[in-house]
Amino acid sequence: xxxxxxxxxPTGSNPDPELVRxxxxxxxxxxxxxxxxxxxxxxxxxxxxxxxxASAERLTQDAFVRAWQKLGSFRGESAFSSWLHxxxxxxxxxxxxRNRRRWSRVEIMADPGxxxxxxxxxxxxxxxxxxxxxxSLPPGARAVLVLHDIEGYKHEEIARLTGTAIGTTKAQLHRxxxxxxxxxxx
Amino acid sequence: xxxxxxxxxxxALVDDELAPGARAAAEAHLTACAVCSAELAALHSxxxxxxxxxxGIVPARDLLPAIHGAIDAAARRPLRVAGGxxxxxxxxxEPARYTHRTLSSxxxxxxxxxxxxxxxxxxxxxxxxxPRESAFLxxxxxxxxxxxxxxxxxxxxxxxTDELAQVLREQRDQLAPETIRILEENLxxxxxxxxxxxAALRADPGNRALSEMLMAAYEKKxxxxxxxxxxxxx
Numbered sequence: 001x002x003x004x005x006x007x008x009x010p011t012g013s014n015p016d017p018e019l020v021r022x023x024x025x026x027x028x029x030x031x032x033x034x035x036x037x038x039x040x041x042x043x044x045x046x047x048x049x050x051x052x053x054a055s056a057e058r059l060t061q062d063a064f065v066r067a068w069q070k071l072g073s074f075r076g077e078s079a080f081s082s083w084l085h086x087x088x089x090x091x092x093x094x095x096x097x098r099n100r101r102r103w104s105r106v107e108i109m110a111d112p113g114x115x116x117x118x119x120x121x122x123x124x125x126x127x128x129x130x131x132x133x134x135x136s137l138p139p140g141a142r143a144v145l146v147l148h149d150i151e152g153y154k155h156e157e158i159a160r161l162t163g164t165a166i167g168t169t170k171a172q173l174h175r176x177x178x179x180x181x182x183x184x185x186x
Numbered sequence: 187x188x189x190x191x192x193x194x195x196x197x198a199l200v201d202d203e204l205a206p207g208a209r210a211a212a213e214a215h216l217t218a219c220a221v222c223s224a225e226l227a228a229l230h231s232x233x234x235x236x237x238x239x240x241x242g243i244v245p246a247r248d249l250l251p252a253i254h255g256a257i258d259a260a261a262r263r264p265l266r267v268a269g270g271x272x273x274x275x276x277x278x279x280e281p282a283r284y285t286h287r288t289l290s291s292x293x294x295x296x297x298x299x300x301x302x303x304x305x306x307x308x309x310x311x312x313x314x315x316x317p318r319e320s321a322f323l324x325x326x327x328x329x330x331x332x333x334x335x336x337x338x339x340x341x342x343x344x345x346x347t348d349e350l351a352q353v354l355r356e357q358r359d360q361l362a363p364e365t366i367r368i369l370e371e372n373l374x375x376x377x378x379x380x381x382x383x384x385a386a387l388r389a390d391p392g393n394r395a396l397s398e399m400l401m402a403a404y405e406k407k408x409x410x411x412x413x414x415x416x417x418x419x420x
Contacts, residue, residue, distance in 0.1 A: 024363045025367075035250055040241075043242075043243055044242050060249055068257055072366050149237055150236060173197070181232050184232065
């Protein structure tokens with residue numbers, strides 16, 4: 001089972017389990033609170049994997065709608081944030097599989113300017129240049145780079161998730177890093 | 187002429203994926219090769235910068251209203267329920283109130299209402315029905331049963347409902363929480379009605395009305411399970 005790295009929340013202060021329990025009983029307000037606590041990270045992975053604001057918004061919505069519908073299957077064996085993140089990544093990749101043409105279209109329409117809503121990075125200019133460079137990568141290479149270098153997935157997990165060989169995901173990652181360096185002129 | 191480290195090796199160094207022997211050899215090369223050392227440093231720098239990007243990005247607009255809309259739209263999508271229940275539309279936001287209002291009628295009406303109740307769930311209404319081949323297809327609950335046939339038909343109903351219940355157990359994670367709750371509540375109601383009918387029939391085995399009530403309850407249970415199962419067999 002693919003596991004995203006857990007969000008760093010101090011033990012004992014994480015309200016997610018209680019919110020999940022209430023949401024599982026149908027309490028919409030609790031689900032809204034879970035959305036607010038997780039939306040930025042889910043939106044970020046959707047945006048970085050697609051490079052397209054409209055797609056990222058729609059896929060973020062889809063991920064949360066699916067989360068609501070599947071809450072009954074969440075047993076608390078992993079952090080809710082990890083479960084939700086994995087679900088969102090699946091939503092993005094499923095869409096890619098359903099409609100390969102979308103990936104091509106997204107590549108053309110990639111809108112790095114959309115990333116300007118991102119909070120300041122370690123160095124704001126460097127961060128924006130980097131975000132723009134990532135958004136300009138070919139879709140496959142971009143997805144692997146985002147999952148591996150930003151989200152911390154292992155190659156085995158990415159290969160399982162994308163239905164490709166580990167060698168393929170490594171090749172995509174190396175290509176993504178090479179292209180990033182070229183585009184950042186390093 | 188010195189052969190430089192290839193791209194895969196440089197990446198494996200950055201990701202700490204080289205076996206000890208290969209790593210030692212690569213590091214030995216790096217101490218003598220300024221080109222590869224510079225390549226490695228540049229690659230490492232990019233990887234560190236990417237890893238340092240913020241995990242979250244604030245959406246340009248609040249997506250929650252659209253999420254609510256999608257959830258509600260899924261809940262309101264009409265469902266054609268087999269068995270004559272018709273097209274049902276209900277809001278997912280009020281399952282409990284809808285349930286209590288519906289359950290205020292007589293017990294047999296409760297069983298009849300079960301299919302309607304389950305239809306308020308988002309999972310059931312969100313997905314198209316795709317009937318699953320199973321034993322229940324051969325069962326005609328509306329038939330007037332000749333004497334002695336009741337046990338045989340009841341056994342077929344039990345087989346069919348057990349089969350569907352198994353489908354739901356295996357795919358429980360495909361159902362929304364409120365769907366599961368409503369489903370379980372209504373199955374309990376119908377099972378209670380079935381038990382009552384069986385008890386009454388034991389006391390009065392020849393009572394045709396009781397036989398028909400028993401079959402009607404089975405039919406409702408079948409419809410309820412079939413609707414729920416169809417929603418997860420996509």
